[in-house]
Amino acid sequence: MMEEKPLWPGEQAVRAAASPQPGVTRVAAIQRRGRWQVCARCGARWCTSQYVLPLGGTYCPECLGLGRVTSRDQLWRAAPPQFPQRSAAGLCAWQGTLTADQQRAAGAIQQAHAGGQPILVWAVTGAGKTEMTFPAVAAVLAAGGLVAYASPRIDVCNELFPRVRAAFPTTPCALRHGREEQAYGGEPLVVCTTHQLLRFYHAFSLIIVDEVDAFPMHNSRLLHAAVAQALLPGRAPVYLTATPDDQLRQAIRRRSLTVTYLPRRFHGAPLPVPRLHWCRAKTLTGGFQPLRDLIRRHRQARRPVMLFVPTVPLLTQLTAWLRQAFPGERVAGVNADDPDRLVKVQAFRDGQTSLLVTTTILERGVTIHHLQVVVWAADHHHFQANALVQVAGRAGRAAADPRGAVDFFYHRYTLAIAQARRDIIQMNRRGGFS
Template sequence: MRAYVYTVRVGDKWVCRLSLDCHVDLRFWYGKKDGKAAGIEGRNGGEDAGLGENRAYEGRVEEVWMTVSSIPLSLAVYVTEQWETGPLESKRLIRLLQEAEPQVMEWISQGDLQIKQVTREDVCRSAQGLQEVTWLGVSDWSVGSRSWNGSGNENGNGNGNGNEGMIMEGVWNGDLWDDIGWGSLKRVALRLAVGIQGRSLLAHELQDYLASHGMEDAVLYWRTLAQLAYVQGLVELRSGLAVREAPRRFPLLRRQRELCCLRCGSRVGSHRRTACATCGSPGCAYCEACLAMGRSRACALLLHGTAAAARLAAHSAAGTAAAGCARAAGRAHATEPGARWRLSEAQHDASRAALHFLQQPCAAAGNTPAARGGAGVPSFLLWAVTGAGKTEMIFPLIAHALEREQHVLIATPRRDVVLELAPRLAQAFPDSRLATLYGGSSDRWMSAEITLSTTHQLMRFYHMFDLVIIDELDAFPYHNNDQLQYAAKKACKPDGRFIFLSATPPDRMQRDVRRGRLPHAKVPVRFHRHPLPVPQRLTLKPLRLYLERKALPVPLIKALTTSITRGAQVFIFITRIKQVDPLVDLLRRHFPNLPIEGTSSEDTERAEKVIRFRQRVSRMLVTTTILERGVTIPKSDVFILDADSALFDAASLVQMAGRAGRSLEDPAGNVMFCASSWNRAQQHAVRQITSMNRIARRQGYLNTTSQRREGK
């Protein structure tokens, strides 16, 4: 995509803008401000009270300097970001283009970068009947330009909005200067801006939004609508890939510039270049890191819906404030953790600490990089053991945000967890709209107070949420994934808050907790108030040796027999997918009358096998780490083979051990670390589990029976 660049004198200062449809910009800056026809102006003499950037200057500009030809979008974006002051002029323009793309002059000629002043008289002459914008000596200004039918009157399409049926036809015919037509167009642009508020969309996603909201005709002139919303400050126009300063590796060196994907945040190493017929560049870059979400190119338009559109809609909508107060009153006392949500003592204390964090001003919530999520957003860690009931603990936090008419996001790395949490959230908050987002979800464009999403879907949001809750932050693919962490931070408002949930926080977060740099609350006990099962050590050789010999060791057979005899369901975790079937065959030879199954990430029947295991149709399940979290099976024992493998870190070991002892009927369970050596990961996992038990005992969270047993 290509765009024009222009500068305009607004009052006593110059601003630089880009344009997808320059007719819209010229009509906005030079035309008559039409408050009554538009129907969306402020109530104080036509002023907009700061609801949209530049809106108070509509029709009040006397000087515009614009490029004669369009340039690639990424270059246009860079120029608008770097332009300092003064009218547009060629030498400074070329210097900025070479900063962004050193070889740009090899494929863009000097003639393409000519700049001319557009006066009010020029625009008026064009509006009086010229079919082409020949007053600048060019006729290629049809990029994104359309006009609507005849007189500019509204043509309803039967859905009650009256303006979505406008058909853009021809090129420039002067109807843009008709007050009624201009007001109609502004209403459609406002509706678009309000609809995509808080979202980050590529052009094809914007067209999909228009088509799915009864504005199929508007798809034909989406550039015009986007440009009108942009020039009013209701949306931001960016390129998919933009030039940004690279992180400084050495303090004394000058910062270098590099391409960065504005959707996923990836930088050097994730981009490829190809010749592009759309922008004319012989090496237009695109991002490979988020290619599955649609191609983000340097010349691809990326729209950011800003909060200004929502404020403008609320400002002009009668009764909005009263309706908001009524909804807030209906949710009164929703944040009483113990009473409404029936939380245990430990859960109540943690939720109360998190609520106290949310109630603090941003300045008091924490100013260190750790406490601010690394991106200026205050953060809080709920460190709860496996099976502690993290979902119930966030209910008071969600209610607190809903009372204040805020938007809440709950993000989790896995789709199956999203589907599991959705009915629980719907039951807990029946009066609030809930959107469930994952690949192929039907709620993609739903406007909701609570959004439950996989972390990949966060790439399509921009400053949308006041409260962002990240569940299982240590799990794949969120853990150590810079792109997903960038997307989560981008989805949160600048004055929003982060709540992180984890049973096994990353080492960096644990260090920040110990140093007092990260506000947190620990939940060291499960709902049944029994201590966590502490893993025991069983010395065995590597599993591959037993599979080669086709015989299992006697100590392992005895331990498995003990678990089966006591009626437990047995998890057997291993490291390799290729070892699942051979181990299942060996176990069936040793336990011929016992139903045994195996599963992995490559198993299409994984869900059915887990159901059979939960229903005790099968008694033993061999699995990889695909089931290390999110699965609760009553009365379970856990065996981890090759526990000293480099593929098992301390977090994985704690999560797998957490499958045991989760039910009230069998709160103890048995966990066995089966390995030939006792490495640091196993030691750290055991220390973490015993530490949580010690904290629970010290704080009085364990019941009396458990206290006596621990004392022995």
């Protein structure tokens, strides 16, 4: 039988053996409370007559993706970590300068963290949210604490990891998600998907949840519970997003969630306002001619173009049409189930691909310089207002080229299109733009 690896401080794991390592506590992985079975790893509960195993006992259906938990298992929990204290000076190697708005938000984050209060940083896309968290992260690392940057999206984690590692070069940093096979090795700084937080218990002094409203965290009891359980008692999360959902907005109105606003991008330019293009219905389902002149202009200016579509069949159609219409361009298409997604996105980022067709899987966490954005069939029900705001926010993010173009093609002028455009205009006004 293969020997199980020991747990690092703050980790929790399912074990069947009876004697834990020193400093590790154990609890029943599934506990019965009246007519309910409750999973100690994720907090899910179900009726005792559900999810019964053939040989007796039960299992948790909600956190099955991290490995099966049964009523015959134990959950081992290692004691919280305590790293050596260090001087905060020199911990952060980021050479940039925070704007006045960013400094205000950074101070609000530190104040909320010190008081054990949750805080939402409601900032426009491209505001430099990650950089605003660096002072709080440096303070926690200096005090010997464990820090996590967590996001519901793998692509966001992959975007964050090199930036965080470069900002804190003397601090070991781990990347954890379902497509990253490297095991956790006790690093004080972790970038991970929110699902991976279920592998920790009372471990982190600070958890920063980037794109908190993104699928699958939106309305997910499981993932919000994962954040709460992974934090040390008395600590609260920092949430980052440009498009808070109704649950977060209600918490702000109830004053159970502190909020700080950033209505301007770090480079001071306004958000690109989407241009609207009406099309016949049959044009949206296969006649892509309205795109020809627009893409030609973008490519003559040597600008990469990201084209968002609502469905995989339409992605396949549009990718094939682009290859035929622009034989001299390098075209790729990606969706959530594409095994080569990460490679294709990196090729686009490196300039090896000039036209990238994608579903909403890339609505967040991707920064490409000089990018131009097109949304095809923007009236499809898959494009909710929040998604359209995030998609539009991919353009104009670089200080050297802050005025990227965003174009929506549609047949029906939907409430989502109107709301997304209105939200962008209102945020620009809040930032001082007419």
